[in-house]
Amino acid sequence: DAGVIQSPRHEVTEMGQEVTLRCKPISGHDYLFWYRQTMMRGLELLIYFNNNVPIDDSGMPEDRFSAKMPNASFSTLKIQPSEPRDSAVYFCASSFPGSNEKLFFGSGTQLSVL
Amino acid sequence: AQSVTQLGSHVSVSEGALVLLRCNYSSSVPPYLFWYVQYPNQGLQLLLKYTSAATLVKGINGFEAEFKKSETSFHLTKPSAHMSDAAEYFCAVRGSNFGNEKLTFGTGTRLTIIP
Numbered sequence: 001d002a003g004v005i006q007s008p009r010h011e012v013t014e015m016g017q018e019v020t021l022r023c024k025p026i027s028g029h030d031y032l033f034w035y036r037q038t039m040m041r042g043l044e045l046l047i048y049f050n051n052n053v054p055i056d057d058s059g060m061p062e063d064r065f066s067a068k069m070p071n072a073s074f075s076t077l078k079i080q081p082s083e084p085r086d087s088a089v090y091f092c093a094s095s096f097p098g099s100n101e102k103l104f105f106g107s108g109t110q111l112s113v114l
Numbered sequence: 115a116q117s118v119t120q121l122g123s124h125v126s127v128s129e130g131a132l133v134l135l136r137c138n139y140s141s142s143v144p145p146y147l148f149w150y151v152q153y154p155n156q157g158l159q160l161l162l163k164y165t166s167a168a169t170l171v172k173g174i175n176g177f178e179a180e181f182k183k184s185e186t187s188f189h190l191t192k193p194s195a196h197m198s199d200a201a202e203y204f205c206a207v208r209g210s211n212f213g214n215e216k217l218t219f220g221t222g223t224r225l226t227i228i229p
Contacts, residue, residue, distance in 0.1 A: 042219060102163070103160070105157030
């Protein structure tokens with residue numbers, strides 16, 4: 001298995017632009033998590049899905065952030081409009097019941113908003 | 115609600131010396147506890163986990179951790195540090211109750227190995 005695949009690996013954009021981050025979870029995994037990592041705040045859970053349904057989005061910072069999971073093999077995290085303070089590494093992770101609570105992380109998307 | 119506190123954002127040890135990374139947890143229900151490692155420019159990888167079985171948990175790469183309920187701790191140790199252990203280490207917690215999938219991470223400890 002290729003693991004959790006995230007794209008793009010790096011994204012540089014200007015303030016006010018729309019940014020879309022993509023994630024393909026491991027096949028058969030029915031949980032998907034979006035995390036954000038910054039020096040100041042560490043790893044923060046933004047939202048997670050179970051069977052494509054959002055379960056907890058309490059970590060989404062504000063209405064500029066939205067996440068979707070249209071099917072079991074694809075999820076997006078969108079920021080519109082982007083701001084410099086959104087600069088961070090965004091990780092996607094997946095898991096399934098029976099994986100002994102182990103999260104499988106992607107390599108992350110490094111987002112820089114200028 | 116669950117949370118973890120990692121004491122020391124940076125730890126340096128000499129090659130061959132004992133590694134000790136500290137983690138204390140807070141949980142309103144019996145916790146599941148984890149240690150993850152992050153190498154530069156990579157995602158996190160699971161080192162080991164405690165899920166209410168043996169309190170001394172052995173993980174990959176020679177690491178182990180002991181769950182101590184009386185101290186609300188889950189410290190990570192390795193008897194002899196290797197250069198390849200240089201990385202950032204994260205302690206994490208979630209509730210053990212069914213449906214509680216939310217994993218909360220600590221702020222991380224960067225481990226440096228001195229040759």
